[in-house]
Amino acid sequence: xxxxxxxxxxxxxxxxxxxxxxxxxxxxxxxxxxxxxxxxxxxxxxxxxxxxxxxxxxxxxxxxxxxxxxxxxxxxxxxxxxxxxxxxxxxxxxxxxxxxxxxxxxxxxxxxxxxxxxxxxxxxxxxxxxxxxxxxxxxxxxxxxxxxxxxxxxxxxxxxxxxxxxxxxxxxxxxxxxxxxxxxxxxxxxxxxxxxxxxxxxxxxxxxxxxxxxxxxxxxxxxxxxxxxxxxxxxxxxxxxxxxxxxxxxxxxxxxxxxxxxxxxxxxxxxxxxxxxxxxxxxxxxxxxxxxxxxxxxxxxxxxxxxxxxxxxxxxxxxxxxxxxxxxxxxxxxxxxxxxxxxxxxxxxxx
Numbered sequence: 163x164x165x166x167x168x169x170x171x172x173x174x175x176x177x178x179x180x181x182x183x184x185x186x187x188x189x190x191x192x193x194x195x196x197x198x199x200x201x202x203x204x205x206x207x208x209x210x211x212x213x214x215x216x217x218x219x220x221x222x223x224x225x226x227x228x229x230x231x232x233x234x235x236x237x238x239x240x241x242x243x244x245x246x247x248x249x250x251x252x253x254x255x256x257x258x259x260x261x262x263x264x265x266x267x268x269x270x271x272x273x274x275x276x277x278x279x280x281x282x283x284x285x286x287x288x289x290x291x292x293x294x295x296x297x298x299x300x301x302x303x304x305x306x307x308x309x310x311x312x313x314x315x316x317x318x319x320x321x322x323x324x325x326x327x328x329x330x331x332x333x334x335x336x337x338x339x340x341x342x343x344x345x346x347x348x349x350x351x352x353x354x355x356x357x358x359x360x361x362x363x364x365x366x367x368x369x370x371x372x373x374x375x376x377x378x379x380x381x382x383x384x385x386x387x388x389x390x391x392x393x394x395x396x397x398x399x400x401x402x403x404x405x406x407x408x409x410x411x412x413x414x415x416x417x418x419x420x421x422x423x424x425x426x427x428x429x430x431x432x433x434x435x436x437x438x439x440x441x442x443x444x445x446x447x448x449x450x451x452x453x454x455x456x457x458x459x460x461x462x463x464x465x466x467x468x469x470x471x472x473x474x475x476x477x478x479x480x481x482x483x484x485x486x487x488x489x490x491x492x493x494x495x496x497x498x499x500x501x502x503x504x505x506x507x508x509x510x511x512x513x
Contacts, residue, residue: 165233166198166201166203166231166233166234167198168196168198170231171193171196171198171203171205171228171231172188172193172196174227174228174230174231175187175188175193175224175227175228176188176189177227178220178223178224178227180192180216180220181216181219182215182216182502182505182506183210183505183506183509185509187207187220187224190210190509191208192207192208192209192210193205193206193207193208193224194206194208195240200235201233201234201235201236202234202235202236202237202238203228203231203234203236203237203238204237204238204240205224205228205238205239205240206239206240206241206242207220207221207224207239207240207241207242208242208243208244209241209242209243209244210243210244210245210246210505210508210509211243211245211246211289211291211369211501211502211504211505212243212245212289212290212291212501213285213286213289213290213291213497213498213500213501213502214243214498214501214502214505215495215498215499215501215502216502217241221239221241224239225237225239243290243291245261245262245291245369245370246261246262246504246505246508246509247260247261247262247369247393247508248261248262248391248393248508248511254388255388255389255390255391256357256360256361256389256390258360258365258368258371258390259365259366259367259368260294260365260367260368260370260371261368261369261370262369262370262371262393262394262504262508263370263371263373263390263391263392263393264370264371264372264373264392264393264394264395264396264424264500264504265373265375265383265386265387265392265394265395265396265416265421266278266279266282266372266373266374266375266395266396266398267375267383267395267396267397267398267412267413267415267416268375268377268397268398268399268408268409268412269377269378269379269397269399269405269407269408269409269410269411269412270377270378270404270405270408270409271302271377273377273398273399273400273405273409273429273430274398274400274429274430274464274470275374275375275377275398275429276297276299276304276305276308276374276474277308277429277470277474277479278396278398278427278429278464278493278496279295279305279372279373279374280295280305280308280309280374280474280479281479281480281481281490281493281497282372282396282493282496282497282500283295283330283370283372284328284329284330284479284481284482285481285493285494285496285497285498286369286370286372286497286500286501287328287329287330288328288329288481289497289498289501291369291370291501292366292367292368292369292370293329293330293331293368293369293370293371293372294324294330294331294332294333294365294368294370294371294372295309295330295331295332295333295371295372295374296333296334296359296360296371296372296373296374297332297333297334297335297336297374298356298359298373298374298375298376298382298386299374299375299376299377299382300335300352300355300356300376300382301376302376303334303335303336304336304474305332305334305336305374306325306332306334306336306337307336307474307475307477308473308474308477308479309325309327309328309330309332309477309479310327310476310477310478311325311326311327311332311477312337313325313337314333314337314338318364319364320362321362321363321364322358322362322363322364323363323364324363324364324365325337327477328479328482331365331366331368333359333363335355349381349385352381352382352385353381353385353388356382356385356386356389357385357389360389360390370501370504373386373390373392378408378412379411379412379415383415383419384419387419387421392419392421392422393422393504393507393508394421394422394423394424394503394504394507395413395416395421395422395423395424396424396425396426396427396461396500397409397412397413397416397423397425397426397427397452397458398426398427398429399426399427399428399429399448399449399452400428400429400430400444400445400448400449401428401430401431401442401444401445401446401447401448401449402444402445402448403445403448405444405448406448406449406451406452409426409452410452410455410456413426413452413456413458422507423456423458424458424459424461424500424503424504424507425453425458425459425460425461425499425500425503426449426450426452426453426456426458426459426460426461427449427461427462427464427496428448428449428450428460428462428463428464429464430443430444430464430465430466431444431446431449431463431464431465431466432446432463432465432466433465433466433467434465434488443466444466449463459499459503461496461499461500461503462492462495462496462499463492464489464492464493464496465488465489465492467480467487467488467489469483469484469487469489470489480493481493481494
């Protein structure tokens with residue numbers, strides 16, 4: 163019997179394609195630590211994100227490919243992840259040890275943008291990623307309430323230390339002003355505050371920084387895009403036309419700022435009754451129509467559930483308080499899709 167070599171294993175794995183990244187596992191440098199003991203083969207599959215939506219598929223495809231090699235009697239595939247990140251930096255942007263920064267936008271208020279940002283951050287952290295959440299909604303900083311934190315740790319080495327909840331590092335202007343205090347700020351002060359939240363905060367090494375933008379297309383959005391090399395933007399909308407019209411403006415804002423669009427998320431899509439029937443309180447299909455019109459991915463529909471509001475008010479987001487609810491499961495799926503889309507954007511930027 164011919165001896166099995168690393169080359170045999172790699173040849174087999176070079177025929178396994180990642181359906182999202184459109185390249186084979188070997189070309190993507192996803193195979194490491196090949197060990198061969200007679201007919202037993204062990205190797206590590208390095209995913210581009212721990213939230214990889216195709217993890218189980220890729221593991222089985224890799225195992226089957228190597229099992230087909232002559233002389234192989236068993237295959238063990240270990241799984242790990244090394245989050246892909248942007249390598250290019252522009253001179254006028256802040257350089258931070260953050261692999262990917264994701265802006266969450268909405269054209270108008272009240273669509274659940276912050277709810278999506280919070281649950282997305284927690285879902286990515288639960289997958290094993292290192293995640294930060296920046297509340298850039300200066301005029302309506304709800305993130306501390308939704309994450310159940312109200313104070314920052316003491317400053318250390320002249321750096322602001324983020325609060326932490328559910329494995330996510332959190333910064334918000336809400337930590338620095340009295341409850342209920344209105345912020346009547348002009349553009350320059352907004353710009354310097356956003357910059358301070360980036361430069362003067364010890365974020366540490368992050369795989370993902372989720373940035374909750376205020377509604378609309380104003381100074382804060384411009385300031386974030388001017389200061390950071392954003393990996394991509396998410397647009398949150400309700401199904402109704404009034405919301406999708408405004409969301410389209412937010413989407414076009416990303417395009418004008420040269421920020422790749424990760425996709426559209428439709429929130430409060432329907433309310434499910436006890437008999438299983440669905441009521442379209444805010445209309446239906448608007449998010450998908452918006453995505454089709456803009457030729458960007460549609461990432462999912464989040465149902466309207468009272469537990470989402472309760473979780474936000476109580477500081478226990480639904481992905482924590484009721485992880486098996488339909489909304490939490492959709493949010494988890496969306497987080498996996500976002501992680502996969504980011505890997506695609508990063509790979510495209512490297513090629």
